Amino acid sequence: MGSARLYLAVAVGGFRRYASYRAATAAGVFTNTVFGLILVYTYLALWEERPGLGGYDQAQAVTYVWLGQCLYATLAIQGGGAEKDLMDRIRTGEIAVDLYRPADLQLWWLAGDVGRALFQMVGRGVVPFLVGWLFFPMALPGEAGLWAAFAVTLLLAAVVSFAIRYLAALSVFWLMDGMGVSQVLMILGVFCSGMVLPLNAFPGAFGDVVRWLPWAAQIQVPADVLMGETAVPGAFAFQAGWAVVLLGLGRLVQSAATRRVVVQGG
């Protein structure tokens, strides 16, 4: 499989590239730890008032917070992964270089983004999670099976996250500017992934809708899988379903974009 080796090399490159941003990583670790602390105390106060909110007890709420901090950069919840580079490349015309290569554009960027995600998890996400684990009571499973399912669900979450951001980035072929799209992406990402509050805690029809949107595949579903709050096969199906739909949509838009592509600049 020649092309598997190519995309593996791209993923390794994505990992190593982010590993070279040492200062940014250190700053990220610090920010996520501080934010985690703030959120934990907020959640504890909230769960004190509303015990069992969203079906979580206090330890689960705390676990949810630290998981969110761990996945925040990993899944580029606020944006800032592959889509940012891709938007820049489309806008400046650098995309020409990517297009004449004998490689699939979407797989190329997916591989790079998965490499990035892996580094962000190891280099930036693990520390806040460990801090949480050391200083707060957390609801973590003992069985290896759940941890394995959690690993799979994280990979699927990374793919869904990429697929959403890839679609957003392609819009720049038409819009010529990614600022507006990035802002919408950021708000939707932070809110609809459950970064602020678990989606399980959202009431009524609104909660039902948010829990069915693809963003739910990112923090809510992995958290529920890890804490044994949801059936694993259903969670996989939900994530994989969105991954297939969004990647497929991405391919359609990509071929429309490259057919009418107007590569900028000389």
Added chain:
Amino acid sequence: MDTNGRVGAVDPFIELDGVEKVFEVRRKTGFMRRERHRVRAVDSISFAVARGEMVGYIGPNGAGKSTTIKMLTGILTPSAGRLRVAGIEPSRERTRLAHRIGVVFGQRTTLWWDLPLIDSYRLMHRMYRIPDARYRENLDRLVELLELGSLLDVPVRQLSLGQRMRGDIVAALLHDPEVLYLDEPTIGLDVVSKAKVREFLRQLNAERATTVLLTTHDLQDIEQLCSRVMVIDHGRLVYDGALAGLHESGESERTLVVDLARELPPIDAPPPARVVRVEGPRQWLAFPASESAAGLVARIAAEYPLVDLSVREPDIEAVIAKMLHGDSHGKEVGRPVP
């Protein structure tokens, strides 16, 4: 394949026939009002390049050079006309063609910005599925020729422009492409780097018979490398022939800059040489590029208090400008294109 053997190319490796590219541009013409208009970036261009040729492709800014190259790589689809590279229609089979062509866009880079140079090459290895032995052999040879040995572990963002450009040239050649498109490969380079790149390209073409299509604004690139030059202006091919013919057809002129001991009236030069500018004791004389400067210099030295002098070669823009807007008869030279 087809056999409509065009003049000048027995085995047309690159073939364009009436190729056009029209861009639709929307322009703001007021609040919420937009007007669509069409830019004809490439306008009915036909040419053929034989295997192993090294051709210069020149023209003023916005002439359509980069657009042509993008069509040749397949990333832009022509609006009309027929285009073949190695018998392949680029925009239809971009990926298949990619294995046979190499591209260097001087203003862009294919290298991984934040990673060591060697990482980008490893990626090329996988991307073009280069057999291991050949990859290593090509890498060693290219790295030595372009003097990049000590830079392989340096992140690309730390390379100088000239080093980066050489790095990009290596990346474009690792898979032994049959044709190399170079879009301004010497832009922004100093004299030494330019010389290195040129020497390398000459060798590549001579020893490996790689077909080269070279876009540049530097006349010396063309003079030192290309026996054939094509000139494009406003999307149209206006000249296709030898470089010498271009000079004649543009009646290009060299400039003799003369420093006299003191301010004097314009030098009385033998026509067609003439003074075009006077600034204090310094005077500029234009004379035909095809003539030797010796006679003129001797005469000035004999009759005027000469302190210093220098000769300036015509620059490519001036040559083209003269050819495009200058007087009549030049258009017959070379293989002018209607």
